[in-house]
Amino acid sequence: MDQPTSPPRLRPAKLKTDVAIDIIGMHKWFGDFHVLRDINLRVMGGERIVICGPSGSGKSTMIRCINRLEEHQRGRILIDGMELTGDLRRIDEIRREVGMVFQHFNLFPHLTVLENLTLAPIWVRKMPKKDADDIAMHFLRRVKIPEQAHKYPGQLSGGQQQRVAIARALCMNPKIMLFDEPTSALDPEMVKEVLETMVQLAEDGMTMLVVTHEMGFARQVANRVVFMDEGQIVEVNTPEEFFAHPQHERTKLFLSQILQ
Amino acid sequence: MKRGILTFGLAIAIASAAFSASAQTLNAIKQRGALNCGANGTLAGFGLPDAQGNWAGFDVDYCRAIAAAIFDDPTKVKFVPLSAKDRFTALQSGEVDVLARNTTWTISRDTSLGLNFTGTNYYDGQGFMVRKSLKLNSALELNDAAICVQQGTTTELNLADFFRANRMKLKTVTFATSTEAVKAYDAGRCDAYTTDASALYGERLRVANSNDHVVLPEIISKEPLGLAVRHGDDQWYDIVKWTHFVLLNAEELGVAKANVDAQMKSDNPEIKRLLGTEGKYGEALGLPNDFVVRIVKHVGNYGEIFERNLGQPTPLKIARGLNALWSKGGLQYAPPVR
Amino acid sequence: MAAHTPSGTSYVRAQAVAPLPPPLVESGAIGWLRTALFSGPLNIVLTILSGALIVLIVPPLLNFLIFDATWSGADREACLARPDRPVVGACWAFIRERLGYFIYGFYPIAERWRVDAFFVLLTIGIIWLLAPTARRRTLGAIYFFVVMPVLACVLLLGWPAIGLPEVSTTQWGGMLVTVVVSGVGIVFSLPIGIVLALGRRSRMPLVKLFSVIFIEFVRGVPLVTVLFMASVMLPLFVPEQWSPDKLLRALVGVALFASAYMAEVVRAGLQAIPRGQYEGAMAVGLSYWRMMGLIILPQALRVTIPNIVNSYIALFKDTTLVFIVGIFDFLRTIEAARVDPKWATPVTSTTGYAFAAIVYFICCYLMSRYARDMEARLTTTHRR
Numbered sequence A: 001m002d003q004p005t006s007p008p009r010l011r012p013a014k015l016k017t018d019v020a021i022d023i024i025g026m027h028k029w030f031g032d033f034h035v036l037r038d039i040n041l042r043v044m045g046g047e048r049i050v051i052c053g054p055s056g057s058g059k060s061t062m063i064r065c066i067n068r069l070e071e072h073q074r075g076r077i078l079i080d081g082m083e084l085t086g087d088l089r090r091i092d093e094i095r096r097e098v099g100m101v102f103q104h105f106n107l108f109p110h111l112t113v114l115e116n117l118t119l120a121p122i123w124v125r126k127m128p129k130k131d132a133d134d135i136a137m138h139f140l141r142r143v144k145i146p147e148q149a150h151k152y153p154g155q156l157s158g159g160q161q162q163r164v165a166i167a168r169a170l171c172m173n174p175k176i177m178l179f180d181e182p183t184s185a186l187d188p189e190m191v192k193e194v195l196e197t198m199v200q201l202a203e204d205g206m207t208m209l210v211v212t213h214e215m216g217f218a219r220q221v222a223n224r225v226v227f228m229d230e231g232q233i234v235e236v237n238t239p240e241e242f243f244a245h246p247q248h249e250r251t252k253l254f255l256s257q258i259l260q
Numbered sequence B: 001m002k003r004g005i006l007t008f009g010l011a012i013a014i015a016s017a018a019f020s021a022s023a024q025t026l027n028a029i030k031q032r033g034a035l036n037c038g039a040n041g042t043l044a045g046f047g048l049p050d051a052q053g054n055w056a057g058f059d060v061d062y063c064r065a066i067a068a069a070i071f072d073d074p075t076k077v078k079f080v081p082l083s084a085k086d087r088f089t090a091l092q093s094g095e096v097d098v099l100a101r102n103t104t105w106t107i108s109r110d111t112s113l114g115l116n117f118t119g120t121n122y123y124d125g126q127g128f129m130v131r132k133s134l135k136l137n138s139a140l141e142l143n144d145a146a147i148c149v150q151q152g153t154t155t156e157l158n159l160a161d162f163f164r165a166n167r168m169k170l171k172t173v174t175f176a177t178s179t180e181a182v183k184a185y186d187a188g189r190c191d192a193y194t195t196d197a198s199a200l201y202g203e204r205l206r207v208a209n210s211n212d213h214v215v216l217p218e219i220i221s222k223e224p225l226g227l228a229v230r231h232g233d234d235q236w237y238d239i240v241k242w243t244h245f246v247l248l249n250a251e252e253l254g255v256a257k258a259n260v261d262a263q264m265k266s267d268n269p270e271i272k273r274l275l276g277t278e279g280k281y282g283e284a285l286g287l288p289n290d291f292v293v294r295i296v297k298h299v300g301n302y303g304e305i306f307e308r309n310l311g312q313p314t315p316l317k318i319a320r321g322l323n324a325l326w327s328k329g330g331l332q333y334a335p336p337v338r
Numbered sequence C: 001m002a003a004h005t006p007s008g009t010s011y012v013r014a015q016a017v018a019p020l021p022p023p024l025v026e027s028g029a030i031g032w033l034r035t036a037l038f039s040g041p042l043n044i045v046l047t048i049l050s051g052a053l054i055v056l057i058v059p060p061l062l063n064f065l066i067f068d069a070t071w072s073g074a075d076r077e078a079c080l081a082r083p084d085r086p087v088v089g090a091c092w093a094f095i096r097e098r099l100g101y102f103i104y105g106f107y108p109i110a111e112r113w114r115v116d117a118f119f120v121l122l123t124i125g126i127i128w129l130l131a132p133t134a135r136r137r138t139l140g141a142i143y144f145f146v147v148m149p150v151l152a153c154v155l156l157l158g159w160p161a162i163g164l165p166e167v168s169t170t171q172w173g174g175m176l177v178t179v180v181v182s183g184v185g186i187v188f189s190l191p192i193g194i195v196l197a198l199g200r201r202s203r204m205p206l207v208k209l210f211s212v213i214f215i216e217f218v219r220g221v222p223l224v225t226v227l228f229m230a231s232v233m234l235p236l237f238v239p240e241q242w243s244p245d246k247l248l249r250a251l252v253g254v255a256l257f258a259s260a261y262m263a264e265v266v267r268a269g270l271q272a273i274p275r276g277q278y279e280g281a282m283a284v285g286l287s288y289w290r291m292m293g294l295i296i297l298p299q300a301l302r303v304t305i306p307n308i309v310n311s312y313i314a315l316f317k318d319t320t321l322v323f324i325v326g327i328f329d330f331l332r333t334i335e336a337a338r339v340d341p342k343w344a345t346p347v348t349s350t351t352g353y354a355f356a357a358i359v360y361f362i363c364c365y366l367m368s369r370y371a372r373d374m375e376a377r378l379t380t381t382h383r384r
């Protein structure tokens, strides 16, 4: 194995403004159902935010609004100073800057791992194939699976697939990374390898929004923890305060349930 | 509603056909460099491609004769194979200039369909094929016989009419296709097989031992087959009509493919008028005066066309019968050239 | 038993068990016979019945097609029963003499090499595009979809300027027409079908409405009607000089018809693609068309390959319907030739239809065989 002793690091792309994400008075409905209500959240460049809350509270919906997988109906969302509107070119531009990792990986099963990684750089960033391959191999080394480059996703374990998914997002050189329960679909022994990768990413200074129930991860890397319930942000605090002195009744109940 | 639209479409078609009459079919053909001829591609002896893919047949030769009259070249014909269903639309819409597809001349087709029939080039009619061993001489002896016939055809209706009119008892055995009907007849399921005589001779070849079967002389229905053109262009109507008549006159006067050059020097005034050495009858049709010479030289006279495609040299071996000249006991009779 | 450790209830295997060959009844010929053919009363009955059926059908078929057949001869006399030859089988001599007509139709004999050249070009294209080991597929696709059609047009229709006399489509026929009609249907139905399927799932109401109306209308009408409308109704309303060529009209009709069916096949494939694939593609910044072209369609088409090939096989056989509008396809040339007085005998029709059946069977079998191989290849390499 030609694996270097310490994995290579890469500075995340620089944000143009100090505020990475600014969500102001945002509402969203699914039909009649008011799923997000008056969401206000400002994420500074380099900040790591962990979002938690009971099932159905709207965590996924909120971070999916940030790269327009869902459309919000009221309020404003600004990504690095650019406002999200219906303008398709603007949406494409924002998606290029915001990487996303899903619970179920969503790798492309008909492409090899390497092709999964180089697809967007080649077609969206118009990168020459050679350069895209180099970058892809760089990130595969970083998530510690360069030897899997020519396999298909179906031939990898869940943990390996999720690391490929992280590498895929990183290949676009994003300024912000969104994670939606990246470890919930994994067997327990694979959760660790994925969390390690995410911790590393945090150490590199990536701006991250992570929906997760991994409280250990929250303690270790989060600058702030956001607690959501019934479509609202109920409490925002540093991890120390959040776990030691939860303020809201719902937060206390939630913590008592999951820390049992 | 649907009918309304169809009728409307037909009305427009007929109106526009009438309008295009002033465009002169003959000029259009000359400009195009070829006659568009609607033909039957699947009727032995009348219209059928040969092994080389060349069109051949009795009706086909009529189109070649028209082309010969116009271009002095019988190959300047584009044949369009038409089904029984779409043949009239093809003529009405102008897709073909003339329909030479064993088409029966009836009043409704001659009038409301907007067609003009140019004469009867073949007197067809329903006939019977029976086994020789039955020793029958006439269809009138078919009382109580089982008869194979194709379902849903006028043939089936004519058969019933004929038997009722002659107070005979009829047992029909019907089939969806003529192939099945012939097979059943051959297998002995019926005593006789009936269809139009023009097809009957071809079917006879498809039974195991054709020499053991005969076609009875009676023809029990009138199926006068002829070429048809659209309403509205009288000149073109005359050309097609007189192509048929001069073929008959040529046979009557003994003008044939082999002797037409010699006949040009004939003193017989009728031959002189026919071959254009006297008079300007071709000009009146918009054709050269020697158009008959062109026709006969390239395709022969009526008798030659008949023999070549249907007669004794062919496996069909159809007798002239009703299609003999009037002077020989048949019905074929042409007005004189004068 | 020796593997058991004596102490207590817990169990630890002490010795590994070596693999043994399977017992004889399970493998070998006898085992196969027992399990496959005679495993139960129902199975035994079915085995005997099918065996009887085979014995009943196959020998007479072989007798007719091969042993009693007439292989050469000049005309119908050769295929007639004689006292010294009471049983006559297939009249292959007839097929031999008419083969040129079945392949080329009315195409002038001197120009038939052009049709041969077209068949060669087509075969090259098919192999280049479909052979699993072929190189440079993209170039192959350009050849197949752009270069070859142009060459084929020039070759078949002619171009007097470069010395190829014009051959109008009324002179085309036989296998040539069958290949052209089904080829055009096959080549055009997939892209048009894809566009229609995407249209049907589109969020734009007008696009969606048009797609739905088109698909449902065409699917609600038999092909015969589509062909009939294309060939009979059109010239009624359009003057002669504008109305397109008869074959072209049928081609358009067949292509549109096949597209509507293909659209539904593709739609089923699209529905099988999970939402996560769309989201994954959008999240890496792919635009709609790139997402469809690079992620969704490749997967959707892959799962629908068997259905696509099914439609192709159906289409290939459906093209025989063009005879309705007076176009002489392969089957129609056989039907026409079988009444030729020169060859008409009791066995001529049967021979003609048997020949048609064999040719159609070979073509369709090759198609479905290729589809099965391809499916197997894809499932082994691209498991989900």
Ligand SMILES: Nc1ncnc2c1ncn2[C@@H]1O[C@H](COP(=O)(O)OP(=O)(O)OP(=O)(O)O)[C@@H](O)[C@H]1O
Pocket: A030, A033, A035, A053, A054, A055, A056, A057, A058, A059, A060, A061, A062
């Ligand atoms: N596409 C949709 N259409 C209608 N309702 C939806 C849709 N997606 C989500 N919802 C509803 O919106 C609410 C919030 O869903 P969301 O997925 O954001 O919850 P979550 O906090 O991520 O829950 P979990 O922890 O289970 O993932 C839920 O009640 C869900 O049923």
Ligand SMILES: N[C@@H](CCC(=O)N[C@@H](CS)C(=O)NCC(=O)O)C(=O)O
Pocket: B040, B042, B043, B044, B083, B084, B101, B102, B103, B104, B105, B199, B223, B225
């Ligand atoms: N004389 C008949 C001809 C009928 C006719 O053309 N019949 C069709 C079949 S319905 C045909 O193609 N016949 C060819 C044949 O008899 O082999 C008419 O004008 O209606």
Ligand SMILES: [Mg+2]
Pocket: A059, A060, A061, A181
């Ligand atoms: Mg969720």
